[in-house]
Amino acid sequence: MAARKTTKKPNVSAEELTTFYREMLLIRRFEEKAGQLYGMGLIGGFCHLYIGQEAVVVGLEAAAEEGDKRITSYRDHGHMLACGMEPGGVMAELTGREGGLSKGKGGSMHMFSKEKNFYGGHGIVAAQVPLGAGLAFADKYKGNGRVTFAYFGDGAANQGQVYETFNMAALWDLPVVFVIENNQYAMGTSQARSTSTKDIYHRGEAFGIPGEIVNGMDVLAVKEAGEKAVAHCRAGKGPYILEIKTYRYRGHSMSDPAKYRTREEVQKVREQSDPIEHVRELLLSGKHASEDDLKAIDKEIKEIVNQAAEFSKESPEPSLDELWTDIYA
Numbered sequence: 483m484a485a486r487k488t489t490k491k492p493n494v495s496a497e498e499l500t501t502f503y504r505e506m507l508l509i510r511r512f513e514e515k516a517g518q519l520y521g522m523g524l525i526g527g528f529c530h531l532y533i534g535q536e537a538v539v540v541g542l543e544a545a546a547e548e549g550d551k552r553i554t555s556y557r558d559h560g561h562m563l564a565c566g567m568e569p570g571g572v573m574a575e576l577t578g579r580e581g582g583l584s585k586g587k588g589g590s591m592h593m594f595s596k597e598k599n600f601y602g603g604h605g606i607v608a609a610q611v612p613l614g615a616g617l618a619f620a621d622k623y624k625g626n627g628r629v630t631f632a633y634f635g636d637g638a639a640n641q642g643q644v645y646e647t648f649n650m651a652a653l654w655d656l657p658v659v660f661v662i663e664n665n666q667y668a669m670g671t672s673q674a675r676s677t678s679t680k681d682i683y684h685r686g687e688a689f690g691i692p693g694e695i696v697n698g699m700d701v702l703a704v705k706e707a708g709e710k711a712v713a714h715c716r717a718g719k720g721p722y723i724l725e726i727k728t729y730r731y732r733g734h735s736m737s738d739p740a741k742y743r744t745r746e747e748v749q750k751v752r753e754q755s756d757p758i759e760h761v762r763e764l765l766l767s768g769k770h771a772s773e774d775d776l777k778a779i780d781k782e783i784k785e786i787v788n789q790a791a792e793f794s795k796e797s798p799e800p801s802l803d804e805l806w807t808d809i810y811a
C-alpha cells in the first residue's frame with residue numbers, strides 16, 4: 483500500500499483541491515448511506531461499495547475531457563457520481579424504484595448514461611475490458627479524438643479476455659486507458675494468493691503497451707498519471723495502462739464477512755493513507771480552507787446524500803407495464 487504522503491509540493495489550485503475534496507466526500511457519504519439502506523432491507527441483491535477507492539475515479543475524471551468515455555465493473559457507484567450522474571437517480575436504482583437511472587430494473591450493477599458517456603456497470607468480471615476497447619475502436623474509426631477509460635480490478639486482470647483485448651488494442655493503436663484498480667483483493671482472495679506478480683501493469687509489455695504504477699490514495703498523483711495516459715492515447719500512440727494501487731475498506735460486497743484479512747489491516751490503511759484525509763490536510767495546511775469551510779462542505783454533501791436517499795425511498799416501484807420495455811425481444 484502506497485502511503486499517502488506526497489513528497490513534492492502540490493501544483494494545484496485551492497479551487498481544484500476543494501473540488502477533489504467535495505467529489506470524494508460525495509462518493510464516501512453516498513456509499514455509507516447505501517450501506518445503511520442495504521442494512522434496512524431497502525436495497526436488494528448485490529451491492530459493492532467503493533469506500534477507500536475514491537481518489538482513483540476522481541483523479542481520472544479530472545484528466546478526462548468532454549466526450550471521453552468510461553466503462554467499469556459492478557463496483558460502479560463512484561464512477562457514476564464522479565462523471566456527474568444524479569445521486570438521486572443512482573440511489574433510486576439501488577432501491578429498485580421508478581426514478582432510478584435504469585427505471586429500477588437494473589440495480590446497482592447495471593446503470594448507463596448516454597449523456598455522461600458512462601457505459602456501465604458490468605457484473606461479469608472483466609467483460610467491460612473488451613467492451614471498452616470496442617468503444618475506443620468506434621472513436622478511432624470516427625477520428626473524434628476521444629479516449630475511453632476501461633476500469634477493472636486486480637482479480638479481473640487474471641481473466642484471459644483482458645489479454646486478447648490488450649493484443650487488439652495495441653495492434654490497432656486504440657485510444658483506451660486500461661485502469662487496473664488494484665485494491666489488493668478479489669472477491670475473497672488476496673492478490674498475493676492469486677496473482678503471479680506483485681505488479682500487474684508489466685503484463686502490457688508483452689503487447690507493447692506502456693504503463694505505470696500510481697498511488698491511488700493520492701488524487702493529485704492519479705490526475706497527473708491520468709493526464710499522461712490520456713495525452714498518449716490522444717496523440718494516436720495507442721493504449722496505456724495505469725495500475726492504480728488502492729484499497730477497499732468494506733467487504734467485497736455487502737454480504738462479505740471479510741475473513742481473509744484482519745480489522746487491523748483495514749484500520750491501518752484508514753489511519754495512514756485515507757485519500758480524503760490527505761486532501762483535507764492539504765487544504766488546511768495550505769490555508770486554502772478553514773475547519774469551518776470544510777464543515778460547511780460536509781454539511782452540504784450530507785444534504786445531497788440525504789435528499790438522494792429520500793428520493794430513493796419515495797419513488798414508486800416500477801409499473802408492471804415496464805416489464806416489456808427496454809428489452810431486445
Ligand SMILES: Cc1ncc(C[n+]2csc(CCOP(=O)(O)OP(=O)(O)O)c2C)c(N)n1
Pocket residue numbers: 555557605606607634635636637638639665667668669670734
Ligand atoms: C466471469 C466471472 N467470474 C466470477 C465472478 C464472481 N466475482 C465477482 S467479483 C469477483 C472478484 C473480482 O475482483 P477484482 O477484479 O479485484 O475487483 P474488485 O471486486 O476488487 O473491485 C468475482 C470472482 C463474476 N462475477 N464473473
Ligand SMILES: [Mg+2]
Pocket residue numbers: 635636637663664665666667668
Ligand atoms: Mg480487487
